[in-house]
Amino acid sequence: MGERLTVLNDDRLGHLRTIVRTRLRELAGRVGTGSFDEFFxxxxxxxxxxxxxxxxxxxxTVWLLEESRxxxxxxxxxxxxxxxFVGRFRQSVRAGMISMIVSTELPLCxxxxxxxxxxxxxxxxxLGLQTCAMLATPLYFAGELRGVISAVQLRSPNSADPEPPGFSPRHLETLQLTATVFARLIEQQLLSLAIGLEELT
Structure with a gap:
């Protein structure tokens, strides 16, 4: 086995941590604005x-909380x-199943x-559709709940077709893992922007 990687804090950067942390949260708050396509x-x-x-x-869908939350x-x-509807529709956090994720911070199947x-x-x-099945999981980055990622199975209203097969707990686990990796990619990009190293992303 190789040697364990040990990284010690660099005292030269100590005074910058608070500044960088504050800057990260400022930038994270702007991810949910109209500039998301450039960031994504x-x-x-x-x-x-x-x-x-x-x-x-x-x-x-990737849903993000707007500034007032x-x-x-x-x-x-x-x-x-x-x-x-992307960038146009507004889902109140006081109504609907997606919004339950914000209040409970629990995933849904x-x-x-x-x-x-x-x-x-x-x-x-x-949209003229009927949602038959839904998965949703919280999306956290920069230390806070910032949104929700949802997945749905649909059909046309009053359709004679059988309903879609639905989702399993394993599907939810896959969505949760994806949300975690997605959040880390966002945080990496935020950090690069915060310290002016965009060329490394």
Missing amino acids: DSTMRALVVDCFQAIGAHEG NYLIPRFNTGPNAAS ENDVSKNQQQDKSLDQK
């Missing part, structure tokens, strides 16, 4: 897209209707969404 690079995009495909989701805003979606009275049908009605 190809590696992050591939990570979440591959996850949604692997778990059998028809589409998935009263609403979740969809900042990325893999579905065909993304352009009609629901395979009978249409029967769940806590579902806010606003987005489904806007």
Whole structure:
């Protein structure tokens, strides 16, 4: 076995830690703004897209809390209707199943969404779709809950087709792992921006 990697604190950087930590949180607060597309690079995009495909989701969404933390805003979606609601739709944190993730900070696996009275049908009605199954998990970065990643299985309302197969606990584990890796990619990019080393990302 190789030697254990030991990294000691560098006293020369001690006085910078508070400054960098503060700067990271400032930048993290701006990730949820309209500039998200510039921040959301190809590696992050591939990570979440591959996850949604692997778990059998028809589409998935990255939701971020806006500055007041009263609403979740969809900042990325893999579905065909993304352009009609990404960056535009506002989901109150006081209503709907997605918003439960913000209040409880617990993941969700629901395979009978249409029967769940806590579902806010606003987005489904806007898009002309019915959500049948949903996975959702909190998204943390820079030391705080910053949003939610969700994955759904859909069908057309009043369709005679059978409902999609739904999600399993294993699918939820995959989504949670993806959210963790995604958060680390975000934090790496934030740190690079905070200390002016963007060329390393």
